[in-house]
Amino acid sequence: MQRVAAIAFNTFREAVRDRVLYNLIVFALLLIGTAILFGQISIGVERLIVINLGLTAVTFFGLAIAIFIGIGLVYKEMDQRTLYVLLAKPVRRVEFILGKFFGLALTLLVNTALMGVGFFLALYYVEGRISLPEANLLAALYFVFLALLLATALALLFSCFSSPVLSAALTFGLFVAGSLAEDLRELGRMMEVPVVEMLARVVYYVIPNFRNFNVISGVAHGHPVPAALLWENTAYAFLYIGLVLAAAALIFQNRNLK
Amino acid sequence: MIPTRRWLPIALVVLLLGGALLVGVQDRVDRTLAAHREEVQLLYLSSPQWVKRLSFGYDGLLACLYWTRAVQHYGRRHMAGGDRTYPLLQPLLEITTTLDPELLIAYRFGGIFLSEPPPHGAARPQQAIALLEKGIQHNPDYYWFWYDMGHLYYRSLKDYRRAAEAFAEGAKNPQAGPFMKVMAARIAAEGGDPRWARFLWAELYKSTDDQYIRRNALNHLQGLQADEDIKYLEALVARYGTQTGRPAGSFEDLVAAGLLRALPLDPAGYPYRLGADGRVRLDPDSPITTSTRGREP
Amino acid sequence: MPVIEITGLTKDYPRGFWRKRLHRALDGLNLTVEAGEVFGLLGPNGAGKTTTLKLLMRLIYPTAGSAKLLGRPFTDIDVHRRLGYLPEAPYFYQYLTAREFLDYCGQLFGLPKADRRRRLGELLEQVGLTEAADIALRFFSRGMLQRVGIAQALVNDPELVFLDEPMLGLDPVGRREVRDLILRLGAAGKTVCFSTHVLPDVESVCSRVAILNRGRLHGLGTLGEILKIHVQASEVLVSGFSAALVEALRRLTDGVRVAGDKLSATVPDEQLYTVIDCVRQQGGRLLAVNPVRASLEDYFFEQFGTEKVPELTSQE
Numbered sequence: 066m067q068r069v070a071a072i073a074f075n076t077f078r079e080a081v082r083d084r085v086l087y088n089l090i091v092f093a094l095l096l097i098g099t100a101i102l103f104g105q106i107s108i109g110v111e112r113l114i115v116i117n118l119g120l121t122a123v124t125f126f127g128l129a130i131a132i133f134i135g136i137g138l139v140y141k142e143m144d145q146r147t148l149y150v151l152l153a154k155p156v157r158r159v160e161f162i163l164g165k166f167f168g169l170a171l172t173l174l175v176n177t178a179l180m181g182v183g184f185f186l187a188l189y190y191v192e193g194r195i196s197l198p199e200a201n202l203l204a205a206l207y208f209v210f211l212a213l214l215l216a217t218a219l220a221l222l223f224s225c226f227s228s229p230v231l232s233a234a235l236t237f238g239l240f241v242a243g244s245l246a247e248d249l250r251e252l253g254r255m256m257e258v259p260v261v262e263m264l265a266r267v268v269y270y271v272i273p274n275f276r277n278f279n280v281i282s283g284v285a286h287g288h289p290v291p292a293a294l295l296w297e298n299t300a301y302a303f304l305y306i307g308l309v310l311a312a313a314a315l316i317f318q319n320r321n322l323k
Numbered sequence: 324m325i326p327t328r329r330w331l332p333i334a335l336v337v338l339l340l341g342g343a344l345l346v347g348v349q350d351r352v353d354r355t356l357a358a359h360r361e362e363v364q365l366l367y368l369s370s371p372q373w374v375k376r377l378s379f380g381y382d383g384l385l386a387c388l389y390w391t392r393a394v395q396h397y398g399r400r401h402m403a404g405g406d407r408t409y410p411l412l413q414p415l416l417e418i419t420t421t422l423d424p425e426l427l428i429a430y431r432f433g434g435i436f437l438s439e440p441p442p443h444g445a446a447r448p449q450q451a452i453a454l455l456e457k458g459i460q461h462n463p464d465y466y467w468f469w470y471d472m473g474h475l476y477y478r479s480l481k482d483y484r485r486a487a488e489a490f491a492e493g494a495k496n497p498q499a500g501p502f503m504k505v506m507a508a509r510i511a512a513e514g515g516d517p518r519w520a521r522f523l524w525a526e527l528y529k530s531t532d533d534q535y536i537r538r539n540a541l542n543h544l545q546g547l548q549a550d551e552d553i554k555y556l557e558a559l560v561a562r563y564g565t566q567t568g569r570p571a572g573s574f575e576d577l578v579a580a581g582l583l584r585a586l587p588l589d590p591a592g593y594p595y596r597l598g599a600d601g602r603v604r605l606d607p608d609s610p611i612t613t614s615t616r617g618r619e620p
Numbered sequence: 621m622p623v624i625e626i627t628g629l630t631k632d633y634p635r636g637f638w639r640k641r642l643h644r645a646l647d648g649l650n651l652t653v654e655a656g657e658v659f660g661l662l663g664p665n666g667a668g669k670t671t672t673l674k675l676l677m678r679l680i681y682p683t684a685g686s687a688k689l690l691g692r693p694f695t696d697i698d699v700h701r702r703l704g705y706l707p708e709a710p711y712f713y714q715y716l717t718a719r720e721f722l723d724y725c726g727q728l729f730g731l732p733k734a735d736r737r738r739r740l741g742e743l744l745e746q747v748g749l750t751e752a753a754d755i756a757l758r759f760f761s762r763g764m765l766q767r768v769g770i771a772q773a774l775v776n777d778p779e780l781v782f783l784d785e786p787m788l789g790l791d792p793v794g795r796r797e798v799r800d801l802i803l804r805l806g807a808a809g810k811t812v813c814f815s816t817h818v819l820p821d822v823e824s825v826c827s828r829v830a831i832l833n834r835g836r837l838h839g840l841g842t843l844g845e846i847l848k849i850h851v852q853a854s855e856v857l858v859s860g861f862s863a864a865l866v867e868a869l870r871r872l873t874d875g876v877r878v879a880g881d882k883l884s885a886t887v888p889d890e891q892l893y894t895v896i897d898c899v900r901q902q903g904g905r906l907l908a909v910n911p912v913r914a915s916l917e918d919y920f921f922e923q924f925g926t927e928k929v930p931e932l933t934s935q936e
Binding site: 103117245276279286 | 379381386390425426428
């Protein structure tokens, strides 16, 4: 709908004009450049290091962007009451949530693309030649982007009801927990107490499984990304994001504004 | 009033001086701490399983970091003369390969430098074997691990039979060069022949890009060559003795006698030294460390 | 047809650490506003004026009661197409320019691009911000922000406009401009409902007012009705008076003041004509006879005195 698009574009515009963004991107690019230095250690390992460090840097800086911008934008809006003006228009609360999310998603897309370009440039430098970006690496980058979208949705959800510091902590905490999801399930199994095992399994399915999106070690060694994983991860991301946004819309709908 | 205008140059000077002082002090701190600091700090967690668990999926990157540390641990001590038993090499490589079981270079590095005698390695061949076996388990198609294993049995343990078995296993891989089959067939019987040692080091040198492994292989090749040279030169010295009835004083004598065309240099380019006892030795400055004959016993 | 119908609107805020105590910000408000009125919501700080407007705009939800706007239930978000709203002390997107911001508002109404451009130009001129149109809002002064706020409230040419403390932070010139704007809106047939705690603003503009205090309605009607205007006394202005006249007047009434060559006397109704006769007899010159009316301020002090009203700072 046009209103959602308007809100999305406005969110994107505000994010772009926020200087936090540029700092983070610069740092990410610097880090990727550092990978080149690291690679000097041992010749065969250069490519390995650049891919590992590069993609991990994109992940974590992307996460920082998702958290800072995502939480900042929503909280700022609610705290500074620009929201009053917005909701006085014929804008449904759910449209606001959706618009904000898509605006942030667009911001993330641009960032990830920029950092991706830096990453491929570093890779070309290390390999000594320019070639079409490998499909594997693009897939890995795509998965990172999906993970960041999910993190953004979570940040948005938390912003609907908690302070920015708490929201940031919760989002980051869920990211770590979600990356450890499999280990938690393992731990539950090792306990051999049925209740604990059951609990571990439930937790495993409930928390967002960020490990799904991490194929970095694999592509660093040239293992192909299974084609099925492409749509499976996409489906997981869309489903989970959908649920999170629905929850956010629900909470926001019933919220009395300051 | 614009106070900053006047104070600006002074402020800049103070800043620069302070900065320089800071750098100097930091260096001193580094030196003092270096004496104290063991590299134990690298291994807050010595359990590879726990490191892997805590890496929450970013194990590829951590593996690279640990690999970097392992190489630094080796390199620094090898150059600067630290603890030449390289105590942390095995744990670091263990963690690295647990984090990334496909980091092939780590296994090869360990295969060599865990088994080599000091000052080149940690002299723990069993650890090296264990590491290579782990490598084979996770990367069964990488036949070079069998090669490294065979080479290990050959040079460190002098177990030619096991060496041959290892080469035979590696030869099963259709991509392995024909030399694997050859070695498998002949090393059990001919293991003592130094030509095999040469061959093995040469193949190793060609099979990798890693500068440490290459340098080490080169050193061995030069050492073997030096051994040959020395054997030959000592025979010449002996001949001089029987020919002239006097012991040779220096290599110039041999040149004068027509036994040598020029003053002999070792493979690293340093002149050989003739001792009063007729023994030929390497120049003390020569970097060749692996010659069995060229150094004082 | 009434454009605003409020029935039993109530709002409680949970207070205290366990959120058990309830603070009643609005208590069963009943109010009707007809089309074309310029309606004032008055009351001290914390009276419930802003709460009422926020409830109507669905920014917060009522504990009880309901309302209808332009004949439709206030839960219908589409009725916002015909509404305009200026929040109290508004804040706008810092990194947008005034033009971009108003354009954004236009987009939210679904106005096509050409219409938006035209409307922008009109609005900016109307509020006097044409020159500052392309400066980022974060550089705007309080007064300029207020004007942007009014502009955004009018983007869709609404039938019903809510203004929460529109004169806040404005200098006298600004206040006059807002006042004139409100009058123009009223003259154009729109209904304007604005809240304020500054009384002189109201007196010149509103057709009817509602007076709130502590969440309750205290008075409703035209200013005249509320203040119950009956001339209680008059102020008589005299010049060219003699000492004898002053004497005579002093005997008739208390409030006699002499300032330079002017004499003023506050004369109760009953004695007015006696005093006038006296002046005529003594040869003084009658300059003016002005009725003394109770002002809104008096009303406030009378009704609410100096009681402390709980100041509501953050709500929820």
